[in-house]
Amino acid sequence: MTERGMKACGLQPMTERLWGILIDSFPKILLPGLKMTLPLTVLAFSLAMCIAVVTALIQFARVRVLTPLARLYIWVIRGTPLLVQLFVVFYGLPSLGVVLDAFPAAVMVFAVNEGAYCAETLRGALESIPRGQMEAGYCVGMSYGQVMRRIVLPQALKAAFPALSNSLIAMVKNTSLAANITVMEMFMATQRIVARTYEPLALYLEVALIYLMFSTLLTWLQRWGERRLASKGGGAHA
C-alpha cells in the first residue's frame, strides 16, 4: 500500500511514537487480563462445569420434575444473547432490589450461560456410552451412583473433552463482553488507552493478539490433556 493509500484508510505508517504506545500499553492490557479476564474465566468455567454436570445428569437419568426444568433452563439461556443476559442481571435486577457488583455479576452470567451449552455437550457424551456397560456394572453389584461415577462419567468427560475445551476457549474471548457492565478486564483497559492515545487500530490489534496468546495457551493445554486422557484408556470407541 502506498503512503497515500494508507492515509486514505486512516492508517499511519508505524512510527516511534506508535511503538512507544504499544510497548507502554502491553503490560497495562496484560495486567487486567491476568487480574480480571483469567480469574473471571476460571471461576465462571468451573461453576459452569458444575452446573453442566448436574443438568446433564438430571436429563440423563430422566429425573421427574427436574428434567423439564433443566430443558427450560437450556432453552432460555441458549435462546437469548449473552450480552442481553449481562445487561438484565447487572442493569436490570437492581430495579428488583438485587444489586450485584460487576465482577460477581459477570461470573454468574458467564457460568449460567456456559453451563447450558456444556450441559448439552455432556448429555450427548453421556448418551454415547453404551448402555451395556451400565448393565454390566449393575450385574457385578454396583449401584447406579457407582456405575455413573466409575464407569460412565469418566468416559463421557473424555468424549466431551474436545468440545468442552472449545467452550472454554470461546469463554475467554466472550469475557470481553463484561466490559459492557464495567468489569475492568482487558478489553475495557484497551478502550481506555485508545481514548487517551487515539490509536484504535494498533491497540485493538494488540489486545486481539493477547487474546490469541491466551487461546493458544489453552489450545496447548487441550492437546496435552487429550494426550494424557488417551494414554489413560484404550478409547471410548470400544
Next chain:
Amino acid sequence: MLEVRHLSKRFRDIPALSDISLTVERGDVTAVIGPSGSGKTTLLRCMNFLETADSGELTFKGKTVDLHRVSRKDMAAIRRNTGFVFQSFNLFANKTALQNVTEGLTIVRHLNAETAKEIALHTLDRVGMRDRADHYPSQLSGGQQQRVAIARAMAANPDIIYFDEPTSSLDPELIGEVLSVMRDLASSGMTMLVVTHEMRFARDVSNHVIFMDAGRILEENDSSTFFASPRETRAQAFLNSLHNS
C-alpha cells in the same frame, strides 16, 4: 438352588414371556435354546432384574423375591451372587482387563486392592488372559474380550453365571476359545444357565435343556434325552432345521 415361578413379561402388547417356571440345581449346566425371539434373552434379563417382569417369583438360595417388585437390597444381594455374561461383552472401556475384574471385588465386595488383584490375576489365568491383564478392551479381540468378561463374572465366586448368547457376536474362528473356557468352567462344577445357539455345546456340555418358543417353555429335559429324541414336535422341527442348514 434357584427357582423361577410363573414369570410373565410383555413388551407393550406383545407377550415376551408367558408363565415361565424353572428350577436350577447347584452344579447344573442348563442350556436355554429355541428360535430367535422366543424370549430366551428376556428370561435371563428378568432373572437378573435388567428387565422388570410383570409378575413372577424368584427363589434364590432359599429366599423368595417378587420379580415385579424387588427391593433394592434384595436385588443387590442376588446380583452380588450371580454373574452375567453378555452377548456384546460390555467390558468397561475405561478400565484394563485386570481392572474390569477387580472393579466388582473392590467396589462391591470391599476387598483390599492387593487381594482383589491376586484373585483377578488368578481368574484371568483360568481364562488364558493373564498376559493381557494390562490391555484395554479396545486392544483385545472379541474372543479375548469375552474371556475377560467371563473372568469378571467368575471372580466374585458367584453361585450361578448367566450366559446370554456369549458367542453370537464373535467371528467363527473366535468362538472356540470362548466355548473352551465355558467348558472348563462347567467341568469345575460352576452352575451355569446358558442361552445359546451352539447346539454342540448344548449337547456336549449341558446336562439339562430348556426349549423355548414364543415366550413359553415347550420342553424341559435331560440334555441327552432331548437331543436323542425331543418330545415336542416344535423342538424336533427346530433341531432338524439346524441339522439341515
